[in-house]
Amino acid sequence: MNGLENESAFVEQLTDLQLALRIYVQSLLPGDPSGHDVTQQANSTIWRKRADFEIGTNFRAWAFSISRYEVLNYRKEQARSARLGFSEELNETIAEEMSTRSEDLEKRHEALRGCLDNLKPKDRELLLHRYNSSATLKDYSARSGRSVGGLKVTLHRLRSVLLNCISNRVATEEGRA
Numbered sequence: 001m002n003g004l005e006n007e008s009a010f011v012e013q014l015t016d017l018q019l020a021l022r023i024y025v026q027s028l029l030p031g032d033p034s035g036h037d038v039t040q041q042a043n044s045t046i047w048r049k050r051a052d053f054e055i056g057t058n059f060r061a062w063a064f065s066i067s068r069y070e071v072l073n074y075r076k077e078q079a080r081s082a083r084l085g086f087s088e089e090l091n092e093t094i095a096e097e098m099s100t101r102s103e104d105l106e107k108r109h110e111a112l113r114g115c116l117d118n119l120k121p122k123d124r125e126l127l128l129h130r131y132n133s134s135a136t137l138k139d140y141s142a143r144s145g146r147s148v149g150g151l152k153v154t155l156h157r158l159r160s161v162l163l164n165c166i167s168n169r170v171a172t173e174e175g176r177a
Contacts, residue, residue: 006055007050009055010050010053013059014043014046014047014059014063017059017060017063018043019106019109020060020102020103020105020106021039021042021043021063021064021067022035022036022039023098023102023105023106024064024067024098024099024102025038025039025042025067025070025071026039027094027098027101027102028068028071028091028094028095028098029071029074029075030094034074038067038070038071038074039067041070041074042063042066042067042070042071045066045069045070046063046066046067049066060103064099064102068095071095072091075091107170107173108166108170111165111166111169111170111173112162112166114165114169115161115162115165115166115169116162118165119158119161123154123158126140126144126151126154126155126158127155127158130155137151137152
């Protein structure tokens with residue numbers, strides 16, 4: 001494989017890992033709004049160190065390790081300004097736990113996408129309005145001609161349907177593994 005193919009494969013792996021990386025970094029910085037910035041710093045460091053990555057090894061573990069060090073560097077900077085006070089032992093525990101959980105969250109997120117694709121367009125639109133819009137349910141009610149109470153019942157039903165769908169997809173996927 002030539003250098004261009006290696007770089008293309010590297011970019012593809014890094015792109016595929018973005019959601020998990022974001023979740024991992026944010027989990028190591030609970031309640032800290034700087035998670036996005038630290039993730040971007042981790043991406044920058046991963047890119048700078050791309051020549052150090054050995055093809056055929058575990059890219060996810062390598063990238064998470066770099067991200068963890070970026071979080072630790074960020075925390076050191078924060079500690080200097082006395083804004084953060086987690087013990088190193090707690091930091092280690094959180095890092096280990098979230099390293100394993102982020103893969104599960106990523107699987108569940110992928111299952112959610114598939115489950116949303118299986119919904120009727122009007123149900124998907126309602127969910128997207130509810131969770132991706134700053135407009136109220138009352139606004140959506142007026143626009144759609146449906147009652148607020150009816151929309152709440154539909155949302156409750158859709159959440160249950162999605163929960164079951166996600167659970168089934170994850171279980172099926174784990175059965176294949």
